[in-house]
Amino acid sequence: MHCLTLSHNLQPVPNEAMHEAGLPQGQSLVFGARETIYHEVDEVRHVYRLVQGAVMLYQILSDGRRQVVDLIAPGEFFGLGDGTLQDCSAETLVPTRLAFWDERVAASSPALSRALTVSLGAKLARMHDHATLLGRKTATERVASFLMRFVPECGGRICAGAPPVGYERVPRVLAMSRQEIGDYLGLTLETVSRTLNDLKRRGLIAFVKRDVILIKDICRLCRLASLH
Amino acid sequence: MHCLTLSHNLQPVPNEAMHEAGLPQGQSLVFGARETIYHEVDEVRHVYRLVQGAVMLYQILSDGRRQVVDLIAPGEFFGLGDGTLQDCSAETLVPTRLAFWDERVAASSPALSRALTVSLGAKLARMHDHATLLGRKTATERVASFLMRFVPECGGRICAGAPPVGYERVPRVLAMSRQEIGDYLGLTLETVSRTLNDLKRRGLIAFVKRDVILIKDICRLCRLASLH
DNA sequence: CGCGACCTTGATGATGATCAAACAACGTGG
DNA sequence: CCACGTTGTTTGATCATCATCAAGGTCGCG
Numbered sequence: 001m002h003c004l005t006l007s008h009n010l011q012p013v014p015n016e017a018m019h020e021a022g023l024p025q026g027q028s029l030v031f032g033a034r035e036t037i038y039h040e041v042d043e044v045r046h047v048y049r050l051v052q053g054a055v056m057l058y059q060i061l062s063d064g065r066r067q068v069v070d071l072i073a074p075g076e077f078f079g080l081g082d083g084t085l086q087d088c089s090a091e092t093l094v095p096t097r098l099a100f101w102d103e104r105v106a107a108s109s110p111a112l113s114r115a116l117t118v119s120l121g122a123k124l125a126r127m128h129d130h131a132t133l134l135g136r137k138t139a140t141e142r143v144a145s146f147l148m149r150f151v152p153e154c155g156g157r158i159c160a161g162a163p164p165v166g167y168e169r170v171p172r173v174l175a176m177s178r179q180e181i182g183d184y185l186g187l188t189l190e191t192v193s194r195t196l197n198d199l200k201r202r203g204l205i206a207f208v209k210r211d212v213i214l215i216k217d218i219c220r221l222c223r224l225a226s227l228h
Numbered sequence: 229m230h231c232l233t234l235s236h237n238l239q240p241v242p243n244e245a246m247h248e249a250g251l252p253q254g255q256s257l258v259f260g261a262r263e264t265i266y267h268e269v270d271e272v273r274h275v276y277r278l279v280q281g282a283v284m285l286y287q288i289l290s291d292g293r294r295q296v297v298d299l300i301a302p303g304e305f306f307g308l309g310d311g312t313l314q315d316c317s318a319e320t321l322v323p324t325r326l327a328f329w330d331e332r333v334a335a336s337s338p339a340l341s342r343a344l345t346v347s348l349g350a351k352l353a354r355m356h357d358h359a360t361l362l363g364r365k366t367a368t369e370r371v372a373s374f375l376m377r378f379v380p381e382c383g384g385r386i387c388a389g390a391p392p393v394g395y396e397r398v399p400r401v402l403a404m405s406r407q408e409i410g411d412y413l414g415l416t417l418e419t420v421s422r423t424l425n426d427l428k429r430r431g432l433i434a435f436v437k438r439d440v441i442l443i444k445d446i447c448r449l450c451r452l453a454s455l456h
Numbered sequence: 457c458g459c460g461a462c463c464t465t466g467a468t469g470a471t472g473a474t475c476a477a478a479c480a481a482c483g484t485g486g
Numbered sequence: 487c488c489a490c491g492t493t494g495t496t497t498g499a500t501c502a503t504c505a506t507c508a509a510g511g512t513c514g515c516g
Contacts, residue, residue, distance in 0.1 A: 040456075059360045061456045067360040080349035087353035087385070106345070110338035117334070117341050120348035121308035125315035127355040132287045132295040134362035135414030139472065157315070178495065186363030188473055193496055210481075210495070228268075228289050367504065406463065416505055421464055438463070438513075 022111045026099035037090040037098070038079065044086060046100040047116065048079040053096025054175055057088045058183065068184035070127070071149075077119045093175045129228075134186045137226060142185040143195040144225035147172075147205065147215060154218050157227065163218045174211040199224075250339045254327035265318040265326070266307065272314060274328040275344065276307040281324025282403055285316045286411065296412035298355070299377075305347045321403045357456075362414045365454060370413040371423040372453035375400075375433065375443060382446050385455065391446045402439040427452075 026049070031037065037048070040059065055072040069088055072078050079100075081087045106112045133145055148155040150172040153164050174181070178189040178196075185192065196213075199205045204221050206214040215221060254277070259265065265276070268287065283300040297316055300306050307328075309315045334340045361373055376383040378400040381392050402409070406417040406424075413420065424441075427433045432449050434442040443449060 057356070059356060059456055061360070061364065061454055063454075065364045067363040069356040069359045080352070082350050082353035082385070083346060085385070087356050107342065110341060113338060113341040113345050114335065117344045117348065118311060120345065120352060122310050124308070124348060124352060124355065125310035127352065127359070128285065128287060128297040128315050130359060131297045131355070131362060132289070134359060135295040135411075136289065136293045157310070157313070177493095183363075189495080190474080190497085191472060194472095197496070226289050226291075228287055405461095417463080418465085418506085419504060422504095425464070 023115060024101065024105055024109045024112060026101045029098040029100055031092045031096045031098070033092055033094050033096075035092050035096075037092065038086050040086050040089045042081075042086045044079065044081040044084060045103055046079055047077060047103055047106045047112070048090075049077050049099045050074050051097040051099055054093040055090055055096060056093055056176070056180065056184075057090050059088045066183045067186070068180060070123075070130075071184065075119075076123065077116055080120075132228065139185075139187055139191050139195050140198070140224060141226045142187060143181075143192060143199065144204075144221050145227065146181065146185055147199075147213075147221055148218075148225050148227065151215060151218055154222060155227075159222065167218060168214060168216050170214070171208050171212050172215060174213065176211070251343060252329065252333055252337050252340055254329045257326040257328055259320045259324045259326070261320055261322045261324075263320050263324075265320065266314050268314050268317045270309075270314045272307070272309040272312060273331055274307055275305060275331055275334045275340070276318075277305050277327045278302050279325040279327055282321040283318055283324060284321055284404070284408065284412075285318050287316045294411045295414070296408060298351075298358075299412065303347075304351065305344055308348075360456065367413075367415055367419050367423050368426070368452060369454045370415060371409075371420060371427065372432075372449050373455065374409065374413055375427075375441075375449055376446075376453050376455065379443060379446055382450060383455075387450065395446060396442060396444045398442070399436050399440050400443060402441065404439070 028051075029048075031053070037055065050072050052074055055078065056068050057070040057072065057078065058066055058068045060066045070078070071093075072090075078090065079086070080103075101109075101112065106116060133142055137145065151163070151167060153160050176184070178192045181187075182189045182192045187195075196205070199221075200207060204215070204217050204224070206216055208214060256279075257276075259281070265283065278300050280302055283306065284296050285298040285300065285306065286294055286296045288294045298306070300318075306318065307314070308331075329337075329340065334344060361370055365373065379391070379395060381388050404412070406420045409415075410417045410420045415423075424433070427449075428435060432443070432445050432452070434444055436442060
């Protein structure tokens with residue numbers, strides 16, 4: 001489980017897809033699935049941006065209870081902790097490519113600062129939604145909300161109207177175990193399993209494999225989710 | 229209930245306490261207790277910074293369930309929504325003074341951008357802690373964690389060692405009803421009431437008035453809170 | 457003094473957690 | 487290629503925590 005042992009997969013300097021609006025060039029970093037990027041106690045040294053893949057951030061209480069506090073999608077920044085120390089651990093869900101900058105570069109680059117502000121602002125809004133999910137929603141609403149993530153066109157606060165054509169045939173890879181989904185939604189793995197199978201029985205979703213699903217009825221799912 | 233009717237309490241330009249590190253000068257804004265600063269559907273136009281007082285951010289689901297998604301303390305920025313629309317409503321808890329800037333100023337001022345990045349980063353870390361609270365903690369742990377907010381020296385991730393001298397005599401004004409505390413902690417008002425009175429019975433806190441308490445044993449409270 | 461808002465306390469119930477066991481998927485090695 | 491073990495998932499039975507429902511009680515204020 002490597003952590004800040006960057007050396008072996010450090011690469012010169014990438015140039016693809018990731019420089020926009022005059023961001024200073026970052027360095028590139030590649031991980032396999034289920035590798036730790038940093039731990040909760042680590043010092044904050046870098047700002048990371050997910051280029052490709054998926055990352056999960058989690059905290060663990062002393063008695064082992066775990067909360068997955070965020071799921072990072074491509075384009076998002078992470079790794080700032082509370083400014084000094086990391087407030088959570090970061091682990092890849094699938095093979096992943098990151099860009100990163102020294103934290104001091106972020107402090108001195110207006111372009112990066114601005115990009116970070118925008119990204120963190122949007123992230124904060126999504127954390128607010130997630131707080132409402134964790135504080136006030138039922139198990140079914142939580143799982144439905146989670147599944148809405150897989151149709152970003154419909155997952156926003158405003159319904160786009162007609163769902164994307166052929167959406168019900170697109171395989172959606174969860175890339176997370178029932179346990180991890182539960183830790184994200186504040187539920188147990190059993191409750192996640194029961195709820196998913198209930199949604200299947202009611203025809204809202206179908207299973208291709210254990211962690212690959214089809215969303216058969218996005219509108220009904222959306223209503224179940226109680227997205228405010 | 230005014231919202232963006234700023235005119236009557238708009239003031240020229242304040243100069244106290246709030247300009248630091250070359251922030252562009254903002255405008256000042258004064259509210260009484262329990263006034264709405266903006267609503268969930270409003271457009272994002274301004275960046276706010278709390279100078280004095282307290283603000284609560286909340287979301288409401290269609291059936292009335294409410295979640296208080298954040299409590300804002302002096303010095304903190306808020307009001308960015310998802311970048312376009314507000315994702316929650318903002319209401320003062322007590323008489324409050326704000327500074328605010330046009331959102332476009334924030335976009336073009338490196339100093340403000342940087343200040344925002346730092347503030348939002350720290351805020352994000354606290355949201356992570358709150359997600360863990362909402363997703364994984366028991367009622368007692370939630371209420372204890374909430375009370376730890378009132379002793380900032382001890383409320384951090386690392387225990388400062390000896391608590392501040394005479395802390396058990398400092399009156400702490402909750403400034404929130406049981407209902408609001410419940411909406412913040414993902415509990416009902418009854419559970420909050422029961423838990424607070426249980427902590428009183430066990431000698432951890434004492435009531436001065438209904439919404440003014442003394443924290444009698446911060447260390448025991450801290451242990452109860454399961455701050456990770 | 458009496459009203460209204462908020463809080464406390466008790467009784468009951470529902471949702472989701474826990475405990476337990478069987479089952480499916482997958483990789484390994486015979 | 488299949489038996490086997492491992493890991494993760496499903497499903498059922500039971501339990502605990504907290505929500506809900508329902509009275510009273512306290513405080514502050516006109």
